[in-house]
Amino acid sequence: MSRVIRRWEFILVVLLAAVFVIMSRLSPYFLDVRNLFDATLHFTEKAIIALCMTMIVITGNVDLSVASNMAMSAAVMGIAFRSGMGIGAAAGLCLLVGTLGGLFNGFVITRFKLPAMVVTLATFSLFRGIAYVLLGNQAVTGYPYQFSDLGQGYFAGTIIPNQLVFFAVLAVIFGFVLHKTTFGRYIYAVGSNEDACRYSGVPVDRIKLILFTISGLISSFAAVLLTSRILSTRPNIAQGYELEVITAVVLGGVSINGGSGTMLGVVLSLFLIGFTRFGMSLLNVPAQVMTVLIGCLLICAILLPKLVDRFAQRSAKRA
Amino acid sequence: MIQITPHKRQLLLRILARREMSLLIFTLVLIAAVSIYSPRFFSVTNFNDILLNAAILAVAAIGQMMVVVTGGIDLSVGSGLALCGMLAGLIYKNGYALHPLLALLLGGLTGLVLGSINGILVSKAGVPPIIATLGTMSIYRGLIFITAKGQWVSAHEMPDSFIHLARGRILGIPNLIFITIFFYVVFYYFLTHLKPGREIYAVGGNAEAARVAGINVDRIKYAVYTISGFLYGLCGVLWVSRFASAQSDSATGFEFSTVTAIVIGGVSVFGGTGRITGVLLGAILISIVENALSVTQISPFWQLAIQGFIILLAVVVDAVMKNRDRKTVVRGQQA
Numbered sequence: 146m147s148r149v150i151r152r153w154e155f156i157l158v159v160l161l162a163a164v165f166v167i168m169s170r171l172s173p174y175f176l177d178v179r180n181l182f183d184a185t186l187h188f189t190e191k192a193i194i195a196l197c198m199t200m201i202v203i204t205g206n207v208d209l210s211v212a213s214n215m216a217m218s219a220a221v222m223g224i225a226f227r228s229g230m231g232i233g234a235a236a237g238l239c240l241l242v243g244t245l246g247g248l249f250n251g252f253v254i255t256r257f258k259l260p261a262m263v264v265t266l267a268t269f270s271l272f273r274g275i276a277y278v279l280l281g282n283q284a285v286t287g288y289p290y291q292f293s294d295l296g297q298g299y300f301a302g303t304i305i306p307n308q309l310v311f312f313a314v315l316a317v318i319f320g321f322v323l324h325k326t327t328f329g330r331y332i333y334a335v336g337s338n339e340d341a342c343r344y345s346g347v348p349v350d351r352i353k354l355i356l357f358t359i360s361g362l363i364s365s366f367a368a369v370l371l372t373s374r375i376l377s378t379r380p381n382i383a384q385g386y387e388l389e390v391i392t393a394v395v396l397g398g399v400s401i402n403g404g405s406g407t408m409l410g411v412v413l414s415l416f417l418i419g420f421t422r423f424g425m426s427l428l429n430v431p432a433q434v435m436t437v438l439i440g441c442l443l444i445c446a447i448l449l450p451k452l453v454d455r456f457a458q459r460s461a462k463r464a
Numbered sequence: 465m466i467q468i469t470p471h472k473r474q475l476l477l478r479i480l481a482r483r484e485m486s487l488l489i490f491t492l493v494l495i496a497a498v499s500i501y502s503p504r505f506f507s508v509t510n511f512n513d514i515l516l517n518a519a520i521l522a523v524a525a526i527g528q529m530m531v532v533v534t535g536g537i538d539l540s541v542g543s544g545l546a547l548c549g550m551l552a553g554l555i556y557k558n559g560y561a562l563h564p565l566l567a568l569l570l571g572g573l574t575g576l577v578l579g580s581i582n583g584i585l586v587s588k589a590g591v592p593p594i595i596a597t598l599g600t601m602s603i604y605r606g607l608i609f610i611t612a613k614g615q616w617v618s619a620h621e622m623p624d625s626f627i628h629l630a631r632g633r634i635l636g637i638p639n640l641i642f643i644t645i646f647f648y649v650v651f652y653y654f655l656t657h658l659k660p661g662r663e664i665y666a667v668g669g670n671a672e673a674a675r676v677a678g679i680n681v682d683r684i685k686y687a688v689y690t691i692s693g694f695l696y697g698l699c700g701v702l703w704v705s706r707f708a709s710a711q712s713d714s715a716t717g718f719e720f721s722t723v724t725a726i727v728i729g730g731v732s733v734f735g736g737t738g739r740i741t742g743v744l745l746g747a748i749l750i751s752i753v754e755n756a757l758s759v760t761q762i763s764p765f766w767q768l769a770i771q772g773f774i775i776l777l778a779v780v781v782d783a784v785m786k787n788r789d790r791k792t793v794v795r796g797q798q799a
Contacts, residue, residue: 207594253776257783262537262594263733266723267775274769281765380765388598401592433609433712440602447591 153398153450157413164417168424175424179304184423186297186374189308190215190367190383192415195390195397196319197360199411202394203323205336205403206261208357210250211364212386213272218243218365220276223285223378232292239372240365246272247361251354261357269387276380285378296373308370315363320408328352336403392439393418396446418442483730487745491752498756505759512638518751519640520706521721522744524699525729526651527579527692528722529743533668534685535735536593538692540582542718543605546710548574548700550608553617553710556626564629564705571701572694578604579693583686601719609712619708630705640702647695652740664688668735724771725750728778749774 169176194211201208222239226232246268253264300310323329334342335349342349372378397414399406418439425435499506524541531538548571555562555570562570578600585596619627632639655661666674667684675681704710729746731738750771757764 253780257780258787259779259783260733263727263779264776266720267772267779269772270720270724270768271772271776274766274772277765278763278769281763388602391598395595401595431609431614433606433614435606436602437606437610440599440606443602444585444591444596444599447595448585448589451590 154407154410154413157397157410157417161413161417161420164421164424168420168427172424172427174427181420181423182304182306182309185309185312185419186306187423188415188419189306189312190371190374191386191390191393192312192412192419193315193367193370194360194364194386195393195411195415196315196408197356197363198390198394199397199399199406199408200319200323200332201261201356201360202391202399202401203332203336203403203406204353204356205339206254206353206356207265207391207401208250208360209262209265209387210246210268210272211360211390212383213269213276214243214246214361214364215368215371215383215386216276216380217246217272217279219368219372219378219382220279220380222369222372224279226288227285232289236369239369240362243365243368244358244362247358247364248354250361251357254357255350255353261353273380280378280380282380286376288372288376292373293376294373296370296375308374311370316408316412320412323408332356333404336400336405389418389439392443396443401447483742484739484745487728487730487742487749491745491749494749494752494756498752498760502760505756510755510759514748514751514755516638516640516706517754518748519638519644520699520702521718521725521750522644522747523647523702524696524718525722525725525743525747526647526740527688527695528719529726529729529731529738529740530651530655530664530688531593531692532723532726532731532733533664533735533738534688535668535671536586536685536688537597537723538579538582538689539594539597539719540578540600540604541692541696541722542715542720543601543608544575544578544693545696545700545703545718546712546715547578547604547608547611548572548697549704549714550612550617550700550710550712552626552701553622553704554612556622557615557617561623562626564626567626568629568698568701572697575693575695575697575700576690577693578697579690580686582693583689586689587682587685605712605716612710612712614712616712617704617710622704622708627705627708630702640706643698643702648740648744655740660684660687665736668737670736721750721771724775727775730778730782732782733779 165176174180194215198208198211218239221242222235225235225238230238250261250265250268253259254261294307296308298307299305300307323332331342331347331352334347335352339349368383371382375382393415394406394411395401396418397406397411399411421438422435425438495506504510524545528538528541551574552562552567552571555567582593582597582600585591585600586593589596630640634642653661655664663674663679663684664687666677666679667681671681674684700715703715707714725746726738726743727733727746728749729738729742729744731743753770753774754767757766757770
């Protein structure tokens with residue numbers, strides 16, 4: 146029992162329950178199934194990126210370029226569409242560009258043995274810069290109406306948004322790969338001790354290359370969804386997403402130093418942050434105040450377990 | 465005729481291999497190329513502009529550099545800077561006639577407090593630097609909006625004496641340049657000649673060894689974030705004075721510019737190494753690129769992409785050089 150309580154996922158469930166109780170007290174509009182489902186639309190794109198980010202952070206790396214990659218691949222898609230390409234082909238091109246962007250990150254990181262944070266910090270500027278070079282201060286609009294179904298529509302006549310279905314399917318796949326396959330075990334191993342992995346024949350570089358490439362692919366998929374939801378492309382879309390995604394991953398109990406964390410924890414923390422934001426927006430809390438609260442949440446998420454540990458150690462010593 | 469002994473040649477090679485040297489050569493080539501393309505670039509007023517634009521970045525980058533040398537990172541630079549600047553702006557907006565130097569000091573002290581929060585989180589609470597400063601980055605940015613209630617402070621709400629702080633000149637040289645030189649001299653001396661300065665490198669090189677050697681690692685870590693805060697606090701006030709406006713979104717992404725400047729300047733992101741002279745050159749190079757784009761009338765939208773490309777180039781060249789060094793050493797041992 147005490148092991149269950151000490152688990153981070155349990156704390157997240159309690160927090161999520163607390164958010165539901167408090168918010169439904171404060172606003173009569175919160176506990177409405179349709180509202181709650183629609184609220185997920187505001188964070189599913191970030192949530193999808195968080196799935197791959199979870200794996201990357203567990204290996205002890207980080208990908209800061211995800212949002213910029215979204216902008217770059219969306220810009221290419223916008224340009225392709227504007228010059229007369231069909232929307233399907235343009236979306237395919239978007240996925241291709243995003244994947245290449247991710248592959249580029251992975252290649253530079255593994256080939257030159259550089260820290261992922263530095264390389265993706267560089268491509269954070271580079272990819273966003275390419276988006277600006279391609280689009281300038283223009284926006285691409287006029288996407289066909291049917292295209293909006295992908296990001297705005299609902300699944301087969303229900304009230305479940307398509308985006309949430311995409312997220313659910315991907316979350317199951319990523320969770321399965323992380324927790325039930327050899328590749329997943331390797332991800333933890335690389336995060337715990339990369340050198341030991343290399344000596345025991347784990348293909349560390351190939352794992353990193355694959356993860357960063359998938360991160361690129363997933364980012365460009367999120368870019369397609371975002372474009373479909375807002376039906377326009379600007380070079381400044383998705384700005385700051387990388388920070389929100391990393392916040393969610395860390396709040397989900399993934400150690401930023403690598404080696405530990407679960408997909409379930411990240412999914413719970415995504416919903417926790419998403420519904421907290423939704424509840425506060427119902428209460429007309431300004432976005433900037435939410436930013437402050439999310440920042441505090443991030444620091445507390447790291448601080449609390451440490452303080453609890455320290456307190457436990459101290460009382461154990463005294464006993 | 466000068467005899468080049470092997471020893472001298474090695475020395476020459478070492479000087480050429482220093483980051484500052486290659487950076488200087490690269491910068492000069494860039495200046496020459498841009499000047500040929502657009503003669504307007506090569507003028508005293510334009511170089512003055514370039515240095516002025518580099519000044520604030522250069523000062524804030526000193527703090528970032530010290531943090532990175534200890535193996536950390538300070539992502540709160542942009543929002544902390546804007547928060548300190550906004551506080552100074554709000555004081556004037558509310559009609560207090562504060563002496564500009566006092567405003568500068570106040571900004572520095574506010575930054576000191578903001579920076580020491582990062583320092584406590586990292587050194588005492590053991591929160592990883594990237595997380596701690598990512599968190600305070602959002603918090604400080606949000607606080608700007610809350611304290612200013614979403615309003616801006618614009619030029620007509622500030623006294624001339626305050627705007628003069630960053631825009632004025634002493635003996636024909638802009639104040640900002642004086643301030644920058646002052647901080648570079650002070651921190652050059654601090655980092656190369658004083659014990660705490662050397663301890664910063666020791667902590668970044670090998671924290672465990674530093675601890676065993678009797679260095680108070682936690683205190684050094686606390687100190688670098690606090691110093692970084694103090695510097696970006698000052699920069700925030702200078703920023704508001706220079707641009708004569710304080711907005712809730714000013715200096716967004718500025719932390720990335722400081723990281724770019726230090727990485728270009730040869731500071732290792734693994735911690736432990738890096739020279740302040742390189743940081744200054746890095747900041748100036750960024751400013752030159754920015755200026756060259758506007759002078760040559762290439763779209764300013766290239767700025768971000770070029771900045772990213774330069775960081776990438778700098779770190780890849782570093783990595784290749786390091787690998788080659790290692791190979792030479794191994795070969796030397798075998799011989």
